[in-house]
Amino acid sequence: MTATAVFSRELRFFLKQPFAIWLIIVATGLSTFSVWSGLTEVDRQSATIERLLVADAKDRAAAIEKESDFGGAAYYSFHLTFDPPSALSFAALGERDVFPWKHRIRMLALEGQIYESDAANAELAQSGQFDFAFFLSVLTPLFLIILLHDQRASEKVAGRHDLLVATAGYGQNLWRSRTIVRVSLLGVGLFLPFLVGALMSGVDTQLIALVFLVVFAQILFWTFLCLWASARPFSGPAIASGLLAFWVLTTFVMPAASDAIVERAIPAPEGGDIILAQREKVNDAWDLRKEATMEPFVAQHPEWADDAKIERPFEWKWYYAFQQVGDQAVAAMSNDRRVAVSRRNEMAGWFAFLSPSALTQRSLSHLANTDVGSALTYQHRVRNFHAELRSFYYPLLFKNAAYRAEAFESLPEYDPAMGSDR
Amino acid sequence: MTRTVVEARNLTVSRGQTPVLSDISFEVQEGEVFALLGGNGAGKSTSLLTFLGLLEPTSGEALVFGKSVQNDIASVRGKIAYLPEAATLYPHLSAYENVDYFLSLAGIGRSRADVEEVFDRVSLQQEARDQHMERYSKGMRQKTAIALALLRETPILFLDEPTSGLDPVAIDEFNRLVTNLAKAGTTIVMVTHDVYGACQVAHKIALLRRGTLVGSFEAKNGERIDTETVHAAFAERAVA
Numbered sequence: 001m002t003a004t005a006v007f008s009r010e011l012r013f014f015l016k017q018p019f020a021i022w023l024i025i026v027a028t029g030l031s032t033f034s035v036w037s038g039l040t041e042v043d044r045q046s047a048t049i050e051r052l053l054v055a056d057a058k059d060r061a062a063a064i065e066k067e068s069d070f071g072g073a074a075y076y077s078f079h080l081t082f083d084p085p086s087a088l089s090f091a092a093l094g095e096r097d098v099f100p101w102k103h104r105i106r107m108l109a110l111e112g113q114i115y116e117s118d119a120a121n122a123e124l125a126q127s128g129q130f131d132f133a134f135f136l137s138v139l140t141p142l143f144l145i146i147l148l149h150d151q152r153a154s155e156k157v158a159g160r161h162d163l164l165v166a167t168a169g170y171g172q173n174l175w176r177s178r179t180i181v182r183v184s185l186l187g188v189g190l191f192l193p194f195l196v197g198a199l200m201s202g203v204d205t206q207l208i209a210l211v212f213l214v215v216f217a218q219i220l221f222w223t224f225l226c227l228w229a230s231a232r233p234f235s236g237p238a239i240a241s242g243l244l245a246f247w248v249l250t251t252f253v254m255p256a257a258s259d260a261i262v263e264r265a266i267p268a269p270e271g272g273d274i275i276l277a278q279r280e281k282v283n284d285a286w287d288l289r290k291e292a293t294m295e296p297f298v299a300q301h302p303e304w305a306d307d308a309k310i311e312r313p314f315e316w317k318w319y320y321a322f323q324q325v326g327d328q329a330v331a332a333m334s335n336d337r338r339v340a341v342s343r344r345n346e347m348a349g350w351f352a353f354l355s356p357s358a359l360t361q362r363s364l365s366h367l368a369n370t371d372v373g374s375a376l377t378y379q380h381r382v383r384n385f386h387a388e389l390r391s392f393y394y395p396l397l398f399k400n401a402a403y404r405a406e407a408f409e410s411l412p413e414y415d416p417a418m419g420s421d422r
Numbered sequence: 423m424t425r426t427v428v429e430a431r432n433l434t435v436s437r438g439q440t441p442v443l444s445d446i447s448f449e450v451q452e453g454e455v456f457a458l459l460g461g462n463g464a465g466k467s468t469s470l471l472t473f474l475g476l477l478e479p480t481s482g483e484a485l486v487f488g489k490s491v492q493n494d495i496a497s498v499r500g501k502i503a504y505l506p507e508a509a510t511l512y513p514h515l516s517a518y519e520n521v522d523y524f525l526s527l528a529g530i531g532r533s534r535a536d537v538e539e540v541f542d543r544v545s546l547q548q549e550a551r552d553q554h555m556e557r558y559s560k561g562m563r564q565k566t567a568i569a570l571a572l573l574r575e576t577p578i579l580f581l582d583e584p585t586s587g588l589d590p591v592a593i594d595e596f597n598r599l600v601t602n603l604a605k606a607g608t609t610i611v612m613v614t615h616d617v618y619g620a621c622q623v624a625h626k627i628a629l630l631r632r633g634t635l636v637g638s639f640e641a642k643n644g645e646r647i648d649t650e651t652v653h654a655a656f657a658e659r660a661v662a
Contacts, residue, residue, distance in 0.1 A: 009527075013523055017514065018514075158510050159506065159510040160510055160511070162474070162476055162504070163506050163524070163567075164527065165476060166475075168499075168528070169496040169503070169529075170495070259431050259617045
């Protein structure tokens with residue numbers, strides 16, 4: 001009998017089982033919803049960026065026109081920085097739930113501006129978005145367990161097992177062909193909505209193929225696990241219970257435990273602590289002698305040593321110098337945090353090999369550039385851009401340049417692709 | 423010259439530490455009807471499952487056409503149509519669909535007319551054939567399973583309590599069917615606790631008690647095996 005004939009027989013057989021068909025329909029529906037949900041979120045993020053870019057330019061133009069010195073213009077000018085969603089991010093929103101993907105920054109101390117929105121999505125950090133990565137990593141195993149756990153046990157209970165095996169010649173061929181049909185239909189049901197979403201979003205073909213491999217690997221793992229379990233001499237409910245226990249363990253318990261272990265093993269300064277330390281430094285500067293600010297500033301920027309004398313009670317160059325000194329004061333903490341986050345991510349990556357769900361989510365996030373690495377790259381771009389702003393304003397402030405709107409023609413503009421090498 | 427089709431050679435089968443069949447031997451020739459008689463737990467079904475390769479012998483051999491079942495399972499299964507006790511086919515499929523599916527499993531294609539003809543032979547009601555089997559009585563389900571076994575057209579039939587659930591008329595029809603099949607050369611091994619039914623059709627009867635053969639009878643000179651004799655032996659040896 002040809003493989004096509006076997007497949008066709010089992011397909012016809014499968015299509016006469018209302019419960020199984022409903023299961024595939026529900027899986028397809030959930031996959032479609034997850035893709036739609038991801039696309040909607042990405043559209044929302046893109047629209048937010050577009051809207052803020054326009055509003056940002058308008059506000060900045062108004063500030064430049066209204067102000068009469070460069071210090072004031074810098075103070076009232078906001079600059080939108082953002083990490084635009086990749087074409088594939090609809091499928092795996094990943095760390096975009098946890099790490100901020102946009103900051104409106106000013107010439108003030110930067111570290112506080114970076115970390116002040118760190119805890120904005122605390123709820124989402126717990127549950128995550130219902131995106132394709134969530135559906136694939138968390139819910140797909142459940143569908144596979146339901147479809148495959150009692151292939152043999154249910155036939156034994158119904159009294160058909162021996163007849164089926166005796167008629168089929170090799171029982172393995174029967175279970176294999178049934179498994180292929182069920183898993184293929186489920187695979188098509190969950191991959192097709194992704195494919196439509198990917199084509200709509202203009203995802204690169206190579207990337208689609210890589211996602212397919214991730215989907216394939218996840219399905220393959222759970223299929224083999226279910227087949228192995230269903231071949232054990234236990235009842236269907238006992239097999240299902242075992243598989244569900246494994247699912248809970250690897251999908252929820254293991255990732256939670258590994259997070260706890262990783263956080264304990266690699267301590268990191270909290271974003272809140274960095275903000276607090278920086279604000280204290282900045283606020284204290286108002287009460288200190290001007291030299292107490294300018295000396296550490298000049299130590300870092302000797303090029304302004306000749307222009308660092310402050311003669312009046314308030315000068316913008318002094319104001320921005322103590323903002324920068326605030327950044328300098330927490331630079332080590334901030335660097336420690338970045339290094340720790342990076343190391344935690346690396347260690348979590350190793351732990352993910354104990355959890356197929358975590359591994360699937362991480363793989364998709366990596367492909368979609370929505371992982372921790374991408375979030376850190378975005379932070380790096382923000383720091384670079386802020387440094388450019390300082391490079392633009394400092395000569396104007398320290399040399400007491402006469403205010404003129406034309407100077408802003410060379411005002412740096414944020415480029416989301418800048419420094420994209422991690 | 424007849425040839426041995428099914429043979430148990432010092433066959434012992436255990437489930438865990440418990441022996442279910444102990445050192446049994448028998449031979450069934452081509453075109454014979456062989457009945458294994460015994461009470462509950464005697465090891466009758468175990469014998470059939472061993473010949474189907476669904477259980478492995480602890481020692482001894484189960485041979486079909488001289489080949490050890492364990493060495494060539496798929497080939498042996500292809501030669502045997504099996505009717506399990508209380509055959510439960512798929513309730514969400516009709517008799518036609520069930521038969522079509524199981525035949526396809528065996529790699530066999532039969533026309534609708536062929537299937538109709540066999541359904542007629544087993545007296546499965548015409549109007550029921552396209553209905554889902556969940557509406558079938560036990561007897562109708564059994565007739566469908568018998569039809570399936572016949573449609574396989576294998577040289578050997580294994581029947582496990584084949585008349586279970588059939589009414590007296592259907593049992594008579596079934597017995598005639600078995601006799602005719604045997605005359606046509608089909609070798610039939612049936613396990614049953616129905617002494618009368620076995621004596622109606624069998625050329626050989628073996629009594630099985632707790633996995634051991636405790637008696638055997640053979641029809642001589644074209645006559646049936648005497649029911650009274652078998653019944654007495656069954657009551658004395660097989661269920662004592």
